[in-house]
Every structure is written in C-alpha cells, then in structure tokens.
Amino acid sequence: MELYQLRTFVTVADVGNLTHAAERLYTSQPAISAHIKALEQELNVKLFDRLPKGMRLTEHGKVLIEKAHLVLNTTNDLRIEASTLSGKLAGTVKIGLNTDAEFLQLSSLHQRLTAQSPQLKIHLAEGISIELLHEIRRGSLDGSFYFGDNTLKELETIHLAxxxxxxxxxxxxxxxxxxxxxxxxxxxxxxxxxxxxxxxxxxxxxxxxxxxxxxxxxxxxxxxxxxxxxxxxxxxxxxxxxxxxxxxxxxxxxxxxxxxxxxPLNFAYLKKRKQDPLVQALIESVVESFLSIKK
Amino acid sequence: MELYQLRTFVTVADVGNLTHAAERLYTSQPAISAHIKALEQELNVKLFDRLPKGMRLTEHGKVLIEKAHLVLNTTNDLRIEASTLSGKLAGTVKIGLNTDAEFLQLSSLHQRLTAQSPQLKIHLAEGISIELLHEIRRGSLDGSFYFGDNTLKELETIHLAxxxxxxxxxxxxxxxxxxxxxxxxxxxxxxxxxxxxxxxxxxxxxxxxxxxxxxxxxxxxxxxxxxxxxxxxxxxxxxxxxxxxxxxxxxxxxxxxxxxxxxPLNFAYLKKRKQDPLVQALIESVVESFLSIKK
DNA sequence: AAACAGCAATCGGAATTTCTGATAGCAACC
DNA sequence: GGTTGCTATCAGAAATTCCGATTGCTGTTT
Structure with a gap:
C-alpha cells in the first residue's frame, strides 16, 4: 500500500470513473486501473463495482475510503507542518559578546533572528575577545563579536565598525x-x-x-x-x-x-561552517543589525 | 512523499543509524540514505544531524516524526479495517422462496450467512417457482429455491431434497x-x-x-x-x-x-455468476443447511 | 602517529516497478 | 446494428528504486 494508490482510490471514488480520474491525476487510465487492482489485491477487499457507467464504491469500499481520507489528511498535516518549518532554524545559536549588549545592537539582532526562525533559541556568552575566538574554534560558540585582530586562521571575519x-x-x-x-x-x-x-x-x-x-x-x-x-x-x-x-x-x-x-569591531565564525544555514542566518542578521544602525 | 519513505524515516529515527535501519527494513544502506534525502529535499527540512555515531533527529525532525507516526498509524487502521472486511460480503443478497421458511431451513441459512458476513443483509421474496426462476435471470434475485424442473438454460441447479x-x-x-x-x-x-x-x-x-x-x-x-x-x-x-x-x-x-x-426441491442461480463470491457463499450456505438437517 | 572501525554519501549499472498506447470486451444508447 | 463510453489487459518503454563498491569523515585503538 502506497500513498499514490490511496490518492487514486479517493479520486476514483470522487469522480466515479477511471478515465476522468486519470485526467485529474495527470496519468493514464491503465495506470490508475492498476493502482485500484493492486489495492484490492493487497487488502483482499473489492473496493468498486464495475458498472458500464463507471466505478461505484462497494459497501466495503465506503468503509475504507473514510480511512483513506484520514491517511491523506494526516499526510497533508505533515506537509503543512513541514512547510511552516521549511527553511527555518531550530535549536540554539550560541553567540559570544565581547562588550555590552546595546553597543552590539543585540536587541536588533535578537529581533531579526527570532523573526526569521521563531523556534530558534539564542544563547549569549560574555567574555574577552580572544577567548571567545577560541571558543568558536572549539565549537562551543557559533559566532562571536570581538575587538582587534583575528589570529586564528580557521576563522572568517566580518568587519562591523x-x-x-x-x-x-x-x-x-x-x-x-x-x-x-x-x-x-x-x-x-x-x-x-x-x-x-x-x-x-x-x-x-x-x-x-x-x-x-x-x-x-x-x-x-x-x-x-x-x-x-x-x-x-x-x-x-x-x-x-x-x-x-x-x-x-x-x-x-x-x-x-x-x-x-x-x-575595529568584528564578527567571527568558523570558515568551514560558512555554508551552514545557522551560521549564514547569524551572519546575515548581525550585518543587517549594524547596517540599519549606521543610516 | 510516499509511505515507504515515512516508514524509513521512523525506523531510522528509532534505531538511530542507517545501517541497522536498512537491516530491519530488509534493504540496503544506500536505499535508506536515498529515502531520507528525498524526504528532506521534498519537505525542505533537515530531519537528521549526521554524526559520526549515526543519525540524530533535529528539532524539526522531532516535530515531523510525530506527524509521520500519525500517518503510519492511520494506514495501519486502514489495514486492520480491511482485514476484518477481507473476504466478507456486504450489501444485500436476494433469495427467492417457493414455499414456507421452515421447510427451506431458512433459520439455518440465515445463521450461516450472517456468521460468515455480518454486514450482509438478506432479502427474501416469496413466489411461485417458475416466476422466481425468471427473476433470477432478470437479475432481481441472486438465487432461489424452486420445485420441479428448470427450463431456463442460463441457470445452474442444485438438487437439495x-x-x-x-x-x-x-x-x-x-x-x-x-x-x-x-x-x-x-x-x-x-x-x-x-x-x-x-x-x-x-x-x-x-x-x-x-x-x-x-x-x-x-x-x-x-x-x-x-x-x-x-x-x-x-x-x-x-x-x-x-x-x-x-x-x-x-x-x-x-x-x-x-x-x-x-x-424435487432445487436451488437455482445464474450460471455466469458461479464465480461471484456472493453467489458462492449463498450456494455453500444453502447446501450446508440441507446437509446438516439430513443427518 | 598510524592503522582501524563505524558510519553516511555517492556512483554506475542492474533490477524492479510503473507508465503508456493500443486493443479487446462489455453494456447501454441511439 | 453501429456508436459511444467505460474498464481490463498486454507488451514494450520509461522511470524509479535498489544494490555493491567505494569514498570521506570521525573517533578510537594500537
């Protein structure tokens, strides 16, 4: 039993005829005939009466089509859930702060990140610039603000101000x-x-x-x-x-x-995580925060 | 999105590792890998973190696996419903009676039919033998008891008593x-x-x-x-x-x-419906009713 | 340090499934 | 009696899925 067979089952029951169901599903009549046949064989239940006018649900078919609708509805729920999650980030982003939050536009940064990914949790760690950079390399931070020069070659740097x-x-x-x-x-x-x-x-x-x-x-x-x-x-x-x-x-x-x-105030992250969507979103939000304040 | 992909999704999340999931699903590791990849691409959601130890659900994955379970559970409901319906008859069987119900072992017949197919409704029509035979041919009866000889070549006859x-x-x-x-x-x-x-x-x-x-x-x-x-x-x-x-x-x-x-008391039905499960069940029940009474 | 073990991703080719177009068969309707 | 509208079936084509082999990665063991 597969979803495409259930979709066919429901469609045929709806339009009452294989030919039109085939058109609606953008496929051929033999194909959906095979879907119904396979379903009937696997479930060992006759789903339709074959009439000269088309296909009519049997009593058993009427019972099972309710269940088929349930299945398709729950798959639709899954799709919807996925699309609201789609492209959005979850989990926790850990950001290092080398100085006070207002100076770093943190409220703006927080707004941008949670607007884009409501499920994202933000963890802040205050510290001294150099130590924060080492924490990025170690993987315990996703990115960090820092003052001065970067001495770690694994890190990529963005100049902010x-x-x-x-x-x-x-x-x-x-x-x-x-x-x-x-x-x-x-x-x-x-x-x-x-x-x-x-x-x-x-x-x-x-x-x-x-x-x-x-x-x-x-x-x-x-x-x-x-x-x-x-x-x-x-x-x-x-x-x-x-x-x-x-x-x-x-x-x-x-x-x-x-x-x-x-x-110089910079922002650093791991070079090899440049493609990581979390890192990308983080960088984007940080840069935007500082661009918007400069105007 | 197909059910086999969701089955894989759930299994991988369960065992936490593609290799073992492949064994449990009697397939190969690349196949499993492809299922997950296809799901992730279609839903545009990263379902697993790939760790050296195996696969771990992401936050998004944790949300979606609940939905996936729902889908699989409802398909299971469908299967169960189908298996209770499987092989059983539904609808109405129309039987012609040429004489009184007790003589025709009707309570025994009714018992046998409803025991085998609880959802089957039984419709009885009293009448004269010959007329009943014509009603079978016309399709308004599924079978009928009758006295004497059968003159209609479309009908098959069973001698009962x-x-x-x-x-x-x-x-x-x-x-x-x-x-x-x-x-x-x-x-x-x-x-x-x-x-x-x-x-x-x-x-x-x-x-x-x-x-x-x-x-x-x-x-x-x-x-x-x-x-x-x-x-x-x-x-x-x-x-x-x-x-x-x-x-x-x-x-x-x-x-x-x-x-x-x-x-002679006979039972008649349409020759061409000899393979019809409803007719077969009817004949079987009629014959058994008379066999059991002769002993 | 180096070899190793466990894991997922990827690739080309094989195997299987699914799809298609043509056709046959059947019943109903002019 | 021809025509229409429908489903079932078939053989070949197309697409998908699957498999074995291999690679790359990470963490562990020697």
Missing part, C-alpha cells in the same frame, strides 16, 4: 589627567586589562617609548568590571569613547585628551 | 376422499394452482387418462393461500406430505391414500 578608545579616570583624578603627559599617566594607578584583552595592546603601544611603565593597581577580567572600577575611582583605564562621553557629561569621569585609539 | 406431494381435503370431505377413485376425485371441487405452478403438472398427470377433468373451484396464487383454502373446506388440493401429516393428525384435513407424487 570602528570604535574609539580613550583613557579616562574617575572624577577625583580630573586634575591629574588634565594636560597630563604620557609620562604623567604612567605615574597614575592603572586598572589593567588582563593580557589577552585587546586593550592591552594599546597600553603597551602608549608607553613603548618610555622606560617607565604604568603602575598596576587592579586587574579586571571583564570590560564590565573594569568600568565599574574606573568609575569608583580606583584608577585610570581604557574605555570606549561612546561609553565614556555620557559619563563625562554627567561628571562621573574625566577623559584624557592626549591620545585616542581606533579599535 | 425430494418431497412427497399428496392430495388432501378438509375434514368435511373425509368420506368422499376415503377410497375415492381418480374418477371420484375429478368430481370433487378442486383448488387449482395457477398454471405456472409445478403442482399443476401433477394434476394434469393424474387425470391424463380420463376424459373427465376436475372441477375448478378456486385458484390460488401462492402455496400459502392454497393451504388456507384447503383447510377451510373449499375443496381438495395438492399439498406437501410433511405439511399435511400433522394437520391430518390434528383432524384438520384428510389425505387421499390413492397416489402420491415426488417433487
């Missing part, structure tokens, strides 16, 4: 920061990013021509804790300009006017 | 019937069967050597009305011996001892 990084300190360090030379800076207490943080590179760069190195006061394992330390007056630190400006206006912190740096 | 026919009259004619000669009989009032009745032949036969013909009193269109007239004392008539004897013992009628006749 450039951010400006400035040196800032809490309000009570305002006097010392104003017109401070680089040498002056080195004397201030620094909140140090951990070595793997891309900010580290700028600190090194800033002081590369000086024998004097900045004084370490505290280290911070995440951007969030670094900013908290910064505002509480523990010392000076590197901070995204867009984040620092409102705080400076509120008088919470003071920005050093001496020098600023440019840091 | 021989019955004895006697001449009898109501009690008040007892004296005239006792030791009556054939000539005496002719003077009595006769309840005449209609010309097509097989009894007629015996009346003719009885008086064939006499110029004197019996006096016609009343005609009867059925055996039942003939017997009613007989008992009510209208005249003498032919009657089945097995029917007459108990009435004679009760003193209702008197049997003429002069001569009796033998009349």
């Amino acid at each position: 450039d951010t400006t990084i400035v040196v800032a300190g809490a309000k009570k360090l305002a006097q010392q920061l104003e017109n401070a030379s680089i040498a002056d800076l080195a004397k201030l207490p620094w909140i140090y990013p951990i070595p793997s943080c891309p900010y580290q590179k700028f600190v090194n760069h800033l002081f590369q021509d000086f024998s004097i190195k900045p004084k370490w006061t505290a280290d911070a394992s995440s951007e969030r804790s670094m900013n908290a330390l910064l505002r509480s007056g523990v010392g000076v630190a590197l901070i995204r300009e867009d984040e620092a400006l409102p705080w400076a206006e509120e008088g919470l912190i003071t920005i050093w006017q001496g020098k600023s740096f440019t840091l | 021989d019955t004895t026919i006697v001449v009898a009259g109501a009690k008040k004619l007892a004296q005239q019937l006792e030791n009556a000669s054939i000539a005496d009989l002719a003077k009595l009032p006769w309840i005449y069967p209609i010309p097509s009745c097989p009894y007629q032949k015996f009346v003719n036969h009885l008086f064939q050597d006499f110029s004197i013909k019996p006096k016609w009193t009343a005609d009867a269109s059925s055996e039942r009305s003939m017997n009613a007239l007989l008992r009510s004392g209208v005249g003498v008539a032919l009657i089945r011996e097995d029917e007459a004897l108990p009435w004679a013992e009760e003193g209702l009628i008197t049997i003429w001892q002069g001569k009796s006749f033998t009349l």
Whole structure:
C-alpha cells in the first residue's frame, strides 16, 4: 500500500470513473486501473463495482475510503507542518559578546533572528575577545563579536565598525589627567586589562617609548568590571569613547585628551561552517543589525 | 512523499543509524540514505544531524516524526479495517422462496450467512417457482429455491431434497376422499394452482387418462393461500406430505391414500455468476443447511 | 602517529516497478 | 446494428528504486 494508490482510490471514488480520474491525476487510465487492482489485491477487499457507467464504491469500499481520507489528511498535516518549518532554524545559536549588549545592537539582532526562525533559541556568552575566538574554534560558540585582530586562521571575519578608545579616570583624578603627559599617566594607578584583552595592546603601544611603565593597581577580567572600577575611582583605564562621553557629561569621569585609539569591531565564525544555514542566518542578521544602525 | 519513505524515516529515527535501519527494513544502506534525502529535499527540512555515531533527529525532525507516526498509524487502521472486511460480503443478497421458511431451513441459512458476513443483509421474496426462476435471470434475485424442473438454460441447479406431494381435503370431505377413485376425485371441487405452478403438472398427470377433468373451484396464487383454502373446506388440493401429516393428525384435513407424487426441491442461480463470491457463499450456505438437517 | 572501525554519501549499472498506447470486451444508447 | 463510453489487459518503454563498491569523515585503538 502506497500513498499514490490511496490518492487514486479517493479520486476514483470522487469522480466515479477511471478515465476522468486519470485526467485529474495527470496519468493514464491503465495506470490508475492498476493502482485500484493492486489495492484490492493487497487488502483482499473489492473496493468498486464495475458498472458500464463507471466505478461505484462497494459497501466495503465506503468503509475504507473514510480511512483513506484520514491517511491523506494526516499526510497533508505533515506537509503543512513541514512547510511552516521549511527553511527555518531550530535549536540554539550560541553567540559570544565581547562588550555590552546595546553597543552590539543585540536587541536588533535578537529581533531579526527570532523573526526569521521563531523556534530558534539564542544563547549569549560574555567574555574577552580572544577567548571567545577560541571558543568558536572549539565549537562551543557559533559566532562571536570581538575587538582587534583575528589570529586564528580557521576563522572568517566580518568587519562591523570602528570604535574609539580613550583613557579616562574617575572624577577625583580630573586634575591629574588634565594636560597630563604620557609620562604623567604612567605615574597614575592603572586598572589593567588582563593580557589577552585587546586593550592591552594599546597600553603597551602608549608607553613603548618610555622606560617607565604604568603602575598596576587592579586587574579586571571583564570590560564590565573594569568600568565599574574606573568609575569608583580606583584608577585610570581604557574605555570606549561612546561609553565614556555620557559619563563625562554627567561628571562621573574625566577623559584624557592626549591620545585616542581606533579599535575595529568584528564578527567571527568558523570558515568551514560558512555554508551552514545557522551560521549564514547569524551572519546575515548581525550585518543587517549594524547596517540599519549606521543610516 | 510516499509511505515507504515515512516508514524509513521512523525506523531510522528509532534505531538511530542507517545501517541497522536498512537491516530491519530488509534493504540496503544506500536505499535508506536515498529515502531520507528525498524526504528532506521534498519537505525542505533537515530531519537528521549526521554524526559520526549515526543519525540524530533535529528539532524539526522531532516535530515531523510525530506527524509521520500519525500517518503510519492511520494506514495501519486502514489495514486492520480491511482485514476484518477481507473476504466478507456486504450489501444485500436476494433469495427467492417457493414455499414456507421452515421447510427451506431458512433459520439455518440465515445463521450461516450472517456468521460468515455480518454486514450482509438478506432479502427474501416469496413466489411461485417458475416466476422466481425468471427473476433470477432478470437479475432481481441472486438465487432461489424452486420445485420441479428448470427450463431456463442460463441457470445452474442444485438438487437439495425430494418431497412427497399428496392430495388432501378438509375434514368435511373425509368420506368422499376415503377410497375415492381418480374418477371420484375429478368430481370433487378442486383448488387449482395457477398454471405456472409445478403442482399443476401433477394434476394434469393424474387425470391424463380420463376424459373427465376436475372441477375448478378456486385458484390460488401462492402455496400459502392454497393451504388456507384447503383447510377451510373449499375443496381438495395438492399439498406437501410433511405439511399435511400433522394437520391430518390434528383432524384438520384428510389425505387421499390413492397416489402420491415426488417433487424435487432445487436451488437455482445464474450460471455466469458461479464465480461471484456472493453467489458462492449463498450456494455453500444453502447446501450446508440441507446437509446438516439430513443427518 | 598510524592503522582501524563505524558510519553516511555517492556512483554506475542492474533490477524492479510503473507508465503508456493500443486493443479487446462489455453494456447501454441511439 | 453501429456508436459511444467505460474498464481490463498486454507488451514494450520509461522511470524509479535498489544494490555493491567505494569514498570521506570521525573517533578510537594500537
């Protein structure tokens, strides 16, 4: 018993004649004659009376056509279910965040992903850029935002934006920061990013021509804790300009006017998963999120 | 989408591996692989993740396999329904009765037919033998009991029993019937069967050597009305011996001892419907009814 | 490290199934 | 009595499905 036979069964019962049923099913009359014959033989039940006018359901046929309709209806349910699922993603997409959610347009990203694939769950993991990249390689992340340069050849990178990084300190360090030379800076207490943080590179760069190195006061394992330390007056630190400006206006912190740096914001994913629909959807949504915000 | 693909889908999801699924379905691994691939392409949904260990349902797959089970379950319902119907008859079987139901073992016949085919309806038509035979030929009866000889070449006949026919009259004619000669009989009032009745032949036969013909009193269109007239004392008539004897013992009628006749009871059906399962079942049940009663 | 084992995907050719067009047979209708 | 409309059947064509062999991948064992 196969579905095409049941479709024929139902159609013949409907139009009451093999010839017209054949036309409706875009096939030949002998073909559907064979379908009915095969069904009758397999089920060992006579489904139709053959009259000169055509085919008429037997009593048994009337019982079985109800069941045949049920089968075809459930297959139709399956088809419909499949078409609503079709092309859409399910499961969980794991995204690495190197900085705060607003800056990364996360609400826009979330909207785009769930609009396209309602069944998709989104898992977010905050961390330091380099570590996030390693997690992609390991397969525990599907993609991640990161600052700076990519050192892993397995990863593909998309450039999203450039951010400006400035040196800032809490309000009570305002006097010392104003017109401070680089040498002056080195004397201030620094909140140090951990070595793997891309900010580290700028600190090194800033002081590369000086024998004097900045004084370490505290280290911070995440951007969030670094900013908290910064505002509480523990010392000076590197901070995204867009984040620092409102705080400076509120008088919470003071920005050093001496020098600023440019840091690229990128998005990375595994090269070999470039064809993976989940990865493709992720990239597409990330890029769109940033395009829409630039306008 | 075809049922064999859904069967494969369910089996693979169950055993979690194409190779073992192939064994369970008595086919090859490439065949199974093709089924899944075709399903995935047609539905445009990835059903399985391909892992080194085997196949694991995707989230979409988990949704769709429920539907697939539904489809297969309903096809199973259809099969079960068919197998309870299988070989059994439905509709209506139309049987002609030439005499009373008890004599024809009708309760036994009814039992056998409905035991074999519960959905079969039985329609009974009483009438005169010859007329019943014509109704078979016309197609309005599937088969019929009849007395005497068959004159229609389209019909096949089964001999069931021989019955004895006697001449009898109501009690008040007892004296005239006792030791009556054939000539005496002719003077009595006769309840005449209609010309097509097989009894007629015996009346003719009885008086064939006499110029004197019996006096016609009343005609009867059925055996039942003939017997009613007989008992009510209208005249003498032919009657089945097995029917007459108990009435004679009760003193209702008197049997003429002069001569009796033998009349065959047969069952007829259309030759060309010999292979029709309905006719076959009918014949079988009729014959069994009479075999069981002879023992 | 290298060989191995287990698994799915793919390929070309074989086997099977299904489809088709022509035809026959049957009943009903001019 | 010819015609129409229908189904059943047949042999050959077409399409589908199946199979064995092979490849590629991954994880495991040696």
